Amino acid sequence: MATQVKLDFVGWTRSAVYSAVPSALLSPEGRLRGHVDVTLRNQLPPGDTVSHTIDFDVVGPGDILGLKAGTVLHMVPPPGTIDFEETKCVYAELSGVDLPWRYTPELAIGRTLRPWLVLVVGTETEVQLNAGGTVTLQNDVLAAHDLSLSARWAHVQDDVAHPGERMVTRLLSPRNLEARTTYVAVVVPAFNAVGVQAWNAATPSVTLPVFHAWSFITAEEGDFPTLAARLKAGLADPDLGRAQIAYTPIEPDALMTGRGALAPIGSADVAVAGDVAADVAELTIPVVDPLRPVVGLPDYGAAWTDDSGATAWGAAFLEDPRARGIGGLGLRAGIEEQDLLADAAAKQAGALDEAAQRIRHLTAGLGSARSLWARRLPIDPIRRLAVFGPALGRMVTDTGTVLRRVAGGDRPLPPALFSSAARRALRPGPARTAGAAKGAADPALILVTANACPIPPERAPKGLVHADxxxxxxxxxxxxxxxxxxxxxxxxxxxxxxxxxxxxxxxxxxxxxxxxxxxxxxxxxxxxxxxxxxxxxxxxxxxxxxxxxxxxxxxxxxxxxxxxxxxxxxxxxxxxxxxxxxCIGPPERPCRPVDLDALATAVADAIDPTVDRPFMVDRVISGIIGLDDQPLTPPELCPDLDIPAWQFLRDHNSNWLLPGAGSLDEDDVVAVETNPAFVDAFLLGVNTQIVSELRFRNIPIRSRCTPLRQFWARTNPATETYDDDIRGVHLWPDSSPLGSITHQTPAAASADLVVVFRTPLFRRYPQTLVYLTPAPLVGGTPDWAAEPVFANRLMPSFQGAITPDIVFFGFDLDPSLGRRHWVVLEEPPHGFQFFSGPVEGMSAARREVFTKPLLHNDGAAFGDAAFADPYRVMIRGQSLIPVGP
Structure with missing residues (x-):
């Protein structure tokens, strides 16, 4: 698989000041010594010059006490890693592009220049960190880091498309690591204070300043390329996905095979023997005792149909012990996981009690309001308006409350006239009305009188002459x-x-x-x-x-x-x-009387509780989600449990997920298919149990509800949710058998191709990308030598693990069409990596860089050869899937 960018590696880079150093001879202080010729020219008088040679020392490793914080930008593996691949190089990225060679007390020889900084990696006994910022390195780790080859351990990486813009400088350790071992990595100077090489192969130990250090642990043996290279494709054993079943109630025991949730491609269950079917039918006849109820065998369709035996799918439970056994597995899973399922349903029920309380209050309020409306509301519209008055301030329209629109501002009616205080003041009674004129306390007359616009004032007080x-x-x-x-x-x-x-x-x-x-x-x-x-x-x-x-x-x-x-x-x-x-005219006093009759009619129509659907019904119901088409009845729940049922099978009866999975050899890759009949029977068993359990726990479940409709956890990228495998059982046609396509949702229609791996690869690399891509066709036949179009990839719709080393990936594809596809595994990206030695599949030219280091003693050659491209493994579909059933 090609990398996203084209990289170039440079063996070293440093300041041009070293071009002024004529030789590699060092000063007593361990510094390179250079000189430059300087000429001074005087312009007045012209031609007056003086020349002189100036000697200078270049800063050497002995002048450096440490690195500034932040100089080490990135470490691979990161500190504390517990599963680093032992086939890869440990490295550190530095902030200064020229830093590894900046103070080297040597001159470059062509492409070779040893860095003054090196990265040393050893075990905790080989690398001992001391107090005071020093480290003691033992002979074993010194021998593994031969300083004569240290030019290979540093390089500058550049992006060919953006030269000089994305440069990265690294220090690498060439140490070959062991699996499951704790290591310490340290950045130390490769030269001592006087510019001499800090150690050689014979040095028993050395103590040096330590500029940076971290520790990590390697993983078990093998990396992605080695684990992936061990995968071997093979046809599934005919018995893979089938289990032997003995029916013991009859003599002699009847033997038969049953398919699991994953079954051989193109397989089918053999019809049950007649004596077995007759015995099952007899056992499933309900026992009726007139004196007491008798507990019998479960009826796996009673929750959804009045007579499950009259349906083709229900009849299977009355004659086939395999269907009853699978349903029993689901029933047991429902019992074992009842708390999980009930808690999930209770969370979905959410505010069901609160919703029921609101609906009870609504229906009670409607009954009272309708009674009061019929018995106590005045017939006269304006008198009705007076009754409605205190509520006008709470009636909201698109442009404000009703009270604000009909009272105050340019309306003659004062808002206070519609208050509850005004209603109390105008209420008939001796203390209030004994001395009032007839009709003075009549709310209707008061509203009519108050609704008139005031007469404009005269232009002059009476008795005086106006100027006009x-x-x-x-x-x-x-x-x-x-x-x-x-x-x-x-x-x-x-x-x-x-x-x-x-x-x-x-x-x-x-x-x-x-x-x-x-x-x-x-x-x-x-x-x-x-x-x-x-x-x-x-x-x-x-x-x-x-x-x-x-x-x-x-x-x-x-x-x-x-x-x-x-x-x-x-x-x-x-x-x-x-x-x-x-010119100052008289002030404008706009006045817009209200059409009281129309207002009274509009308000009455809006709040009339006697209509078919009063407004308060919509107002209450709009705050409740998930009600059925009878919103004023006590609400019932039909939860949609987003739980994959295959995990119940794995946790409680894993042998039935893929019977015979344990017989797979290490590194086997096989193809099987999903078994919709098993899924139907298992989910019927689970739902039979969970519906009863939820009702037992007083969670109101809607009649004919199927709470758990998901088996494989099929992902839906468009909605970022999981698709169901089956429709509600009440939607199953009576004439359809178990496994019928009419039972399945569009996302789960028909059997799916499933690829099973037995390998530690996915346990080590859980982010490995697995997909199918079609092989180019020539005359209808796959051309396996042609380059496939990877853009046409088909991603898994579901996946899972039977054991940590047995994993499966399901694809929404007719299993027979899998013969025309590649099964592709891509190594998960984890940044830039470098091999510490030659690996399987590496070209001869790259291998030579490792086997002949003296011929390739520069960082550019080593970086280019050791660079670990992400791997892509491809398996032909025709090697996994037989031609026929």
Whole structure:
């Protein structure tokens, strides 16, 4: 299986400063020594230069006291791991890309450069951590880490698609690990303080500074590739999935075979012998004693049908001991798991008691309300409205409560009139009504009276003359009205201006002056009619001089020429703006009376308890989920228990899950199929018991309910839930036998292909991905040499484990079609890993890197060869499934 990214490995990288180091000779302090030529040039005067060679020391391992916190970014395996694969390398990822070679007191030779830091892995006796930040390494672990080959133990990983952007630097340990062993990993310097190699193969022990340390435990022997490589495909034994049954009530014992929940592909149960069927029929006849009830054999259909013996599926329990035995297995499982099942049903019942209480209160309230409605409610609609008044504040509409819509604001009705206090105050009684006028306390009359809009107040108190009346009597136009009229129209009141022009005394003036006057005033009057601005104040100075004295002819001509020359200032817009601030109309007092008859009718219709479905029914029922189509009856529960019944079979009668599973050899892979008839019989037994148990525990179960309809726990990715295997038993057709497709849900229709593995692989790697993918067809025949299209994969619909080493995966596929598919296992991803030695299937070129280390003494070659690609194992379906039954 190809990795998601294409990787490249680099053996070493470090600063260009080492290019200035001419040789690998060290200073007494263990440092490399370099030099650079420096030339200084003087620009004034030009050409004045001085050159000098500057020697310098490069920081060496002896100068380093430790690593900063966070330098080690990632450890494999993580600290505390208890199941690390012994075939993989331990490694640590560092924050600095060049850190492993940054202080190496050596120069690179081609692709080879030993790091100054190394990762050493040993047992707790080989690696002893001391106080003070040191570690003592014994000879065994030193010999396993030959420093002459340490250039192989560090590399830089790069992403070919993004060079330089995703670089990772690692220190690896080449140590071959043992299974089930505790190890300690330490990061230590490979050179001592004077730059000399810290140990060699003959060193008995050495104590070094420890820069980082952690511990882990390896798993048992084998990794995913080795375990997967041991898998062997084979045809299932004909007896796998069948069990021998002896029927002992007759002599001699009748022998027969019965299929388990998983059975051979294409198999079927042989019909039961006639003498056995007759004996079972006799044993299952109910015993009737007129004096006392007699406990007989269970009736596996009584909870769903009046006469189960009249159905094809129920008749099997009256003649086939295998059906009764499987039903008995389910019945026993229901007894053994009754607390689990009852608790699950009780959780689903949830607030069943509270729901029943609400419904009881609802029905009692409906009865009382209907009686009061018929006997006590007034016939007159408005008197009814008075009765409903205190409730209007609790009646909600889309735009607020009814009370808010009909009272207050622009409504004449005050909200307090509908309060319960008002109802008490208006209630008939001597203390309240003895001195009242007739009808004064009648709620209906009060509502009608209060619903009238108030009469507008008079413009002047009685006995006083209003300014408008005075203007009318004297013939003077009220200035308020004139100003407001002009402001409202947005123009000068033309009729008033026209009267002033017509009333102008022209007699003192010559005809030519009068003609000029008429021409100018007509023009201004026409402009005023069109709403255009005019010099109103200049015109009024002619028509109504502020001095009250008539203009002489000379002054009149001057004023007219002023207007004629358009020198007059157009001021009407400013005057209208001023008038808008002076024109204050009376305050608006909107008043919208309520149609009391319509309101009373609408409220009565909304709360009438005598209709077929009063509103309070919907209001109460809407808060209860799961009621049937008779919501006012005491609620009953039909729980949908999301529990896979196959686990009951595994826990209490595992031999019947896959009879003969224990005979499978280690690393066997076989194919079988589900047995719908077994599933039907087993679930009938479980449900027979659980329905009785739930009723015994006073959990109200709906009649003909099938609480447990799930056997295999089929996953539904679309809904992220589990699909049922069977429909409710009451839906089974009378003419259908056990295992009929009519009993199954669409998700479980017909038998399914099941692949069974006996291997420790899934116990070690529980996240292993298993799926089917079709092989390319050539002329209708699978071409096993062609590359399959993995995008067309079929994932398991259910899976489980019979024992820790026997696991199965079920696929929603006709078992016969499995011959055209690959069975694929993919190694679960667990980050980047590196083999510590050659493994099965590794190419010769990669093997040579391990077998000839001196020829490949660089980190890039080792990282590339040791990189552990995730494995994909593929098994041909035709090797698992026979051609015919």
């Amino acid at each position: 009346d005075l203007a009318k009597q004297t013939g003077i136009r009220n200035i308020d009205d004139a100003v407001c009229k002009g402001v409202g129209a947005g123009r000068v009141p033309v009729e008033r201006l026209e009267k002033l022009i017509d009333g102008f005394d022209r007699s003192p003036y010559r005809p030519g002056t009068v003609a000029l006057f008429d021409q100018i005033t007509r023009n201004l009057l026409e402009r005023a009619r069109n709403g255009e601005p005019i010099p109103l104040l200049d015109l009024l100075a002619i028509l109504d001089p502020p001095t009250g004295r008539t203009l002489d002819e000379r002054d009149l001509l001057v004023a007219l020429r002023f207007l004629l020359g358009e020198k007059g200032h157009s001021d009407t817009d400013s005057l209208l703006d001023l008038g808008a601030t002076l």
